[in-house]
Each structure stands twice: as C-alpha cells, then as structure tokens.
Amino acid sequence: GQNIDQPTEMTATEGAIVQINCTYQTSGFNGLFWYQQHAGEAPTFLSYNVLDGLEEKGRFSSFLSRSKGYSYLLLKELQMKDSASYLCAVSSNQAGTALIFGKGTTLSVSS
Amino acid sequence: DAGVTQSPTHLIKTRGQQVTLRCSPKSGHDTVSWYQQALGQGPQFIFQYYEEEERQRGNFPDRFSGHQFPNYSSELNVNALLLGDSALYLCASSLGLAGINTGELFFGEGSRLTVL
Numbered sequence A: 001g002q003n004i005d006q007p008t009e010m011t012a013t014e015g016a017i018v019q020i021n022c023t024y025q026t027s028g029f030n031g032l033f034w035y036q037q038h039a040g041e042a043p044t045f046l047s048y049n050v051l052d053g054l055e056e057k058g059r060f061s062s063f064l065s066r067s068k069g070y071s072y073l074l075l076k077e078l079q080m081k082d083s084a085s086y087l088c089a090v091s092s093n094q095a096g097t098a099l100i101f102g103k104g105t106t107l108s109v110s111s
Numbered sequence B: 001d002a003g004v005t006q007s008p009t010h011l012i013k014t015r016g017q018q019v020t021l022r023c024s025p026k027s028g029h030d031t032v033s034w035y036q037q038a039l040g041q042g043p044q045f046i047f048q049y050y051e052e053e054e055r056q057r058g059n060f061p062d063r064f065s066g067h068q069f070p071n072y073s074s075e076l077n078v079n080a081l082l083l084g085d086s087a088l089y090l091c092a093s094s095l096g097l098a099g100i101n102t103g104e105l106f107f108g109e110g111s112r113l114t115v116l
Helices: none
Strands: A003-005 A009-013 A018-025 A029-037 A045-048 A052-058 A060-065 A070-075 A084-092 A099-101 A105-110 B005-007 B010-013 B019-024 B031-037 B044-050 B053-057 B064-070 B074-078 B087-094 B111-115
Touching: A003 A084, A009 A018, A018 A029, A018 A084, A018 A105, A029 A060, A029 B111, A045 A052, A045 A060, A045 A070, A070 A084, A099 B044, B005 B087, B019 B087, B019 B111, B044 B064, B044 B087, B074 B087
Parallel strands: A009 A105, B010 B111
Antiparallel strands: A003 A018, A018 A070, A029 A045, A029 A084, A052 A060, A060 A070, A084 A099, A084 A105, B005 B019, B019 B074, B031 B044, B031 B087, B044 B053, B064 B074, B087 B111
C-alpha cells in the first residue's frame, strides 16, 4: 500500500528556521508536493520535487531523496503568518492521477 | 486569471438528503479532481474528470457521483447523506491527466458541508 508520515504538530518562534519532515512508501513514484493550508482555507501549492535534491523558493525550500523515501520542507525567517498546516503529498503510478496526502503538520509560530 | 472557484462555500444538510457542489477550473485547465478533507486530516481523492468522463476513482461509495460539462466545469453529487460526510470538499484543476506530474494542481477554496 501507500503510506505518508509527517509529524502532527510543531512549534517555533518568529525569525527561526523549522524543518518539517515527510516519509513516504509507494511504488512508481512520480513526484512530491508540499502545500500550505491555513485554517478553513484551501491548500496552496508551495513546491514540487521530482528529482533528488534541494529546490529553493524564497524563504521556503524543499528537499527530496527518492532512495530514502524522504522529503523535508524548510521554512526560514519564520513569520506569524506561517502558522498553518503543511501537507505532504505524493504522486505515483500506483495512485494513478490522484495525489495521496499525509495528515498534515500543524505549525504554530509564536512571537 | 481566474483561479479555481467553488460553490457554495458553506452548506448544511440533514441525513438522507442530497447535495450538489460545483467547481470551475482555473483558466486554461481541463481536468478536475475532487477531494474530501475531514477535520484534522489530509485531503482524500474522490474522483477525477477529463473530457467529460470519470477517469479515476478513489475509495468512495457510489453515493458519490460527478459530472463534467463541455466548459470543463464539474459537479459533485452526494446522495443519502450520512453524518460522516461532513467535511471540506475541495476541487483541484490541472491541465490534462498528467498535469499533476508537472506540478500543476491548484485547489479551490472548498465547500464546507455539515450534515446534521
């Protein structure tokens, strides 16, 4: 089957750096997505990794290791508005054209 | 450039009733996927429509059905509502069936359904 694991909750302070990990098990891996979802709102696309390595986009970076079934989302210079749920999702041949989501990591940023 | 739009944003139904949710994809997209997100959970794939046909279906009962129109907009219908159907229903659009493999999958704001 398919499985995606990420921590349920994380806390951090403004200006800090936080790393949210995601591990996955699937066959026919096609790519890994990170989405940000504020409470009561739709998921917003953050990043997409299909090859190993680090993709940097402003304050956010995402890393992928396909051999380890592992990804992380790195958030730098945290701001209060970064308080949200961060969803890791995998695209795979096993799932066809569906995305399989983890349960999300709720990040709370305090001052 | 219009993003993904969904309606209604909120609705309340009672058990046994039927509901129809609507979605217009992002401009230039022709494929619509529907997801159900229960409180505290990640979205779960319901089904996907392309060229007015259901192309893939997740693990949802036949009470969940859908339709895609020639203008690419889509509807999700749920019959015989159960309390457990209470959730945020998300529509996501992409270009072609393989669109998500290019990273192009965008979500609407969702329709929050409460079943009493």
